[in-house]
Amino acid sequence: AQAQAQAQSDAEARRLAAQAEAAAQAEKQHDIDLAIEAAVHEAADAEAAEIAAQVAAIESEARAVEEELLRAEAAAAAQAQAQAEAKAQAQAEAAAAAAAAAQAKAQEAADAEAAKLKSMSSTEDKKAKLESVKEAAKAKVKAQVEEKMTKIRMEAQAKAKAEVAARAPLPQQPKPVAKAAALPRVEDLALTGDDEASEVLRELMLQEQKLIAERKALEDRLRFAEEREADFLAARSSKMPDAFPSLKQDIIIDLNSMTEAEARDAILAAEWILNEQAKAEAEVKAAAQAQATAQAQAAAAAEAKAQAEAAARAQAQAQAQAEAEALAKAQAELAEAQAEAEKLAKAHAALAEAQAQAEKLNKAKAEAQARALAKSAAKTQAAFAAEAQAAAEAQAQAA
Known part of the structure; x- marks a missing residue:
């Protein structure tokens, strides 16, 4: 019994241990x-x-x-605006100089032609010179009208290209307008559009029609x-006596070799020739004056x-500049929005990465906690198993 009690006491001591x-x-x-948890948190x-x-x-x-992008865009916009202003000023100065030179040449030519017409004594020469002056005036007016129509078409095409560029999606570049479809595109924009560019195109088309009518x-x-003039010359040639077919010949009357009736007829014929010459000169002078007046009116109209x-x-330039500024502002706002979106996307990505x-x-x-718990449970189970085995051995020894 003492040995059994000692064994139980030892088993209890081992269990407690x-x-x-x-x-x-x-x-x-x-x-x-x-x-581990502290290390993980740290x-x-x-x-x-x-x-x-x-x-x-x-x-x-x-x-x-x-x-940096904003500064670069601002510098580029300022440089482009300065270049555009300088180019526009140079073009305006060149146009003014060309207009002044053309006006001076026209005035000089008109003065020279007037002097030449004044110095002429022959009706035939005056007629030829008047014809050349009229042809030159017609050619000049036609050239001016064609030049203005060409300028109007070019400006309309440039305006249409600017309108297409403004309506194109950002930030892609607009496609170039085909040369064959430029004018129908301009007319379509002018007839169907309701913005300021369409109004400008309609005004340009009206100016073109007005120039054509003028x-x-x-x-x-x-x-x-x-x-x-042709009617006058035909009428004058039909009324001229057969005895005096040309106005260039000198009028010489020999009264001694003629009868009284012949002399009277010759004097009347000479007076008729002189009157016709005076009338022709007056009409040529009036035609030259009318031509000068028409040229002055044409010059005033052209001016x-x-x-x-x-x-x-x-x-149009102011409107284009305003549209360019609006486009630049929209592009800047779009770039800013894109930058904000990229920044937000980066922040979201960083947050997602942090969450991950x-x-x-x-x-x-x-996993570490699970492994630790499993290890602790295994150790506890092993200890309990060892204790149970020890108790069983003690009981066996006692028995």
Whole structure:
């Protein structure tokens, strides 16, 4: 009985020792788990701080890049505007100089022609010179009208291209307008559009039609003058006596070799020739004066048209500049929105990456805790099994 009691006491002591050892192992494992958890949290905090620092650095770099882009765009816009203003001023000065030179040449030519017409004594020479002056005036008017129509078409095409560029999606570049379809496209924009560009195109088309009508009116006036001159020359040649077929011959009357009736007829014929010559000279002078008046009116009309075209060009240039500024502003806003979107996307990506890292750390922590718990449970089970085996051995020895 004493031996059995001693064995039970030893078994109880071993059980208590095993329990104490298991408790110590559990406490040690708990300390290890706490240390692992603290290390995991510390690593997660360090990684989160590093990610936040990277996000801040990326945002700072993005802001610096955005500021640099804004400065570059502002400098490019200022340079382009300065170049456009300089080019427009140079074109205006060149146009003014060309207009002044053309006006001076026209005035000089008109003065020279007037002097030549004044110095002429022959009706035939005056007629030929008048014909050349009329042809030159017709050619000059036609050339001016064609030049203005060409300028109007070019400006309309440029305006249509600017309208197409403004309506194109940003930031893609607009497709070039085909040369064959430029004018129908301009007419379509002018007839169907309801914006300022369409109004300008309609005004340009009206100016073109007005120029065509004025050219036709000038051609009709010149044609009417030619017909009147031809009628006058035909009437004068039909009324001229057969004895005096040419106006260039000198009038010489020999009264001694003629009878009284013949002398009277010769005197009457000479007076008729002199009257016809005076009438022809007066009509030529009136025609030259009318031609000069028509040229002056045409010059005044051309100057008025040039002023109107200059005003239209200035308005179109101002409108184009405003549209360019609006386009630049829209592009800047779009770039800013894109930068904000990229920044937001980067932030979302960084947040997603941080969440993924946190999930990874939590998963690692859970796995470590599971492994620690499994290990602790295994040790506890082993201790209990050892204690049970020891108790069984003690009971067996006692028995």
